[in-house]
Amino acid sequence: MIDFNEMISNHLKREMRPKTIGRYYPSEVGYCLRKSWYSYKKPKETDIETIKIFEMGNIVHNFVVDVLNSEKNPHVELIEAESPFLLNIDNFLISGRIDDIILVTVDNQKALLEVKSTSKLNYVKEPQDSHVMQLQLYLHAKKMQVGYVLYIEKNTLQSKIFEVQYDENKVNEIIDRFRAMDFYLKQDQLPPAEAKMNEKKGWLCASCPYFEECEKEKVQ
Numbered sequence: 001m002i003d004f005n006e007m008i009s010n011h012l013k014r015e016m017r018p019k020t021i022g023r024y025y026p027s028e029v030g031y032c033l034r035k036s037w038y039s040y041k042k043p044k045e046t047d048i049e050t051i052k053i054f055e056m057g058n059i060v061h062n063f064v065v066d067v068l069n070s071e072k073n074p075h076v077e078l079i080e081a082e083s084p085f086l087l088n089i090d091n092f093l094i095s096g097r098i099d100d101i102i103l104v105t106v107d108n109q110k111a112l113l114e115v116k117s118t119s120k121l122n123y124v125k126e127p128q129d130s131h132v133m134q135l136q137l138y139l140h141a142k143k144m145q146v147g148y149v150l151y152i153e154k155n156t157l158q159s160k161i162f163e164v165q166y167d168e169n170k171v172n173e174i175i176d177r178f179r180a181m182d183f184y185l186k187q188d189q190l191p192p193a194e195a196k197m198n199e200k201k202g203w204l205c206a207s208c209p210y211f212e213e214c215e216k217e218k219v220q
């Protein structure tokens with residue numbers, strides 16, 4: 001008998017690659033700085049079930065690329081998928097990969113598209129702060145004005161899309177968060193337990209791999 005669950009796990013299993021202090025990623029700044037700090041200081045293997053969820057996100061993204069490339073949608077043109085970028089700030093780097101750059105040919109406007117998969121589209125009333133932060137940073141890196149956060153429900157392919165305008169003040173706040181993270185890491189100082197202190201972020205703690213370590217420390 002074939003154990004296909006095991007085959008998927010084998011296929012997706014990855015080597016853990018420790019992160020380098022001084023090189024940061026847009027996806028980690030919008031959540032809990034303490035959790036990100038731990039991921040540099042006490043790296044842990046990502047559990048296989050979480051890797052499977054990430055892989056489903058990749059599958060959804062590949063589908064979005066097919067839709068954008070489809071000749072049946074001539075009003076939107078995919079210019080570039082998975083575009084890398086590097087921002088040099090003070091004495092650290094922010095590196096990332098932008099999902100898609102599209103050209104909406106109706107109004108000849110270039111825009112960035114950030115794709116997120118979700119299991120419950122009904123709950124998505126507005127784009128998540130962390131997703132908007134990522135997009136703002138990408139707009140900044142690419143010197144573009146308009147972006148969209150696209151949510152796709154994994155089991156129905158229903159979607160919701162939100163327009164985001166570039167906001168320089170917001171970008172400065174985001175870069176300040178990276179500065180704070182860089183400071184805490186280089187000073188070897190634990191940041192406050194942000195998710196515990198912020199109602200909107202409290203849900204992060206339930207699936208945080210550093211819950212036990214964090215519980216032993218002061219909140220601030």
Ligand code: SF4
Nearest residue numbers: 032035193205208214
């Ligand atoms: S348990 Fe919560 S507050 Fe602590 S590091 Fe994890 S997400 Fe942050």
